[in-house]
């Protein structure tokens with residue numbers, strides 16, 4: 001198998017977002033958790049997104065992990081690699097976007113790299129090198145107060161230059177609007193001056209298509225899901241991928257028992273649980289007992305085992321904001337959250353051991369704990385249950401076929417659990 005596109009994402013949720021975007025554009029896409037082992041068995045796919053947690057770690061570590069991911073992707077034939085960053089360019093003057101870009105550029109041999117975090121459909125646009133978050137420049141957006149990467153400068157040419165060894169130039173919107181040839185000429189001009197990276201403006205989706213087409217001349221690009229969209233469309237247009245076969249593999253039925261877990265306490269999830277009561281047996285965990293010890297998780301597992309052969313079940317730790325606040329004041333916020341996440345992971349592990357093959361999880365942190373516990377190396381991305389929530393088919397597992405849906409709290413409509421199970425056959 002030869003990959004058309006390799007991606008290295010600097011955090012997990014960004015990786016999921018990109019994998020989902022690529023799939024929506026027709027690329028058969030697998031998201032892996034960390035750099036895969038050399039012997040990971042993959043189905044026939046067009047793109048692999050390697051999820052790292054390298055956004056806020058020490059720069060040297062981010063570089064070495066990203067290079068390991070790149071080596072794996074190139075080894076699978078990826079001609080083009082996208083280093084996926086946050087659409088708000090989350091970074092500091094110490095990195096990690098610049099140092100990782102520099103290292104990957106050296107490995108790729110490219111004279112110049114196109115860089116754009118633009119993603120117009122989520123309000124991220126770039127003009128004259130300045131990143132806008134909705135109607136305001138980056139430095140006036142809530143990102144100015146980000147706890148890890150406060151962004152005080154909207155001019156990405158300056159921001160990137162401060163963290164990169166290379167000089168940084170700009171391809172402005174006027175050049176972009178004149179088309180691919182004009183962008184190529186501008187890049188050649190910048191590269192001729194020894195400039196190794198170019199921030200490129202983008203305001204509309206069509207700008208991303210031009211950028212994607214030109215980026216494919218190169219071996220490396222840097223950006224958010226927007227440039228992923230542009231690259232994917234350019235690949236489909238150039239016939240490098242067969243977009244009509246996208247969901248064929250991801251959507252093959254696996255059968256077997258199904259279960260849902262809810263650890264999110266968001267309004268949306270509370271309503272989805274209330275709706276699920278009409279469709280399946282629901283067990284509400286006692287959060288104090290969960291924190292007290294493993295007995296509550298064992299009780300839940302025994303309850304589920306008695307029922308899963310008759311149809312799906314839902315186990316929820318979720319409670320209302322008042323109850324959450326009271327629990328947190330008794331046990332501390334982090335301790336309570338962590339204990340409940342680990343209990344959910346225990347329950348997930350027990351369910352899978354008992355034969356569950358279709359698992360729906362509500363809650364971002366809860367999903368992370370469950371995926372870690374199940375030790376799943378990666379997922380093939382399938383049909384979308386709700387905006388941003390695809391069906392995932394586990395790949396490279398030792399324990400057989402499995403389908404998952406992982407949703408962050410606020411996602412999905414009122415009937416989410418039933419909607420998910422309808423698509424996860």
Ligand code: ADP
Nearest residue numbers: 263264317319337340341363364365366408409
């Ligand atoms: P979301 O996607 O809605 O943010 P997460 O799973 O990311 O959901 O976060 C929910 C957090 O709340 C987790 O740490 C989870 O363990 C914790 N939690 C779950 N149920 C309760 C509860 N009843 N009281 C307090 N915290 C809870």
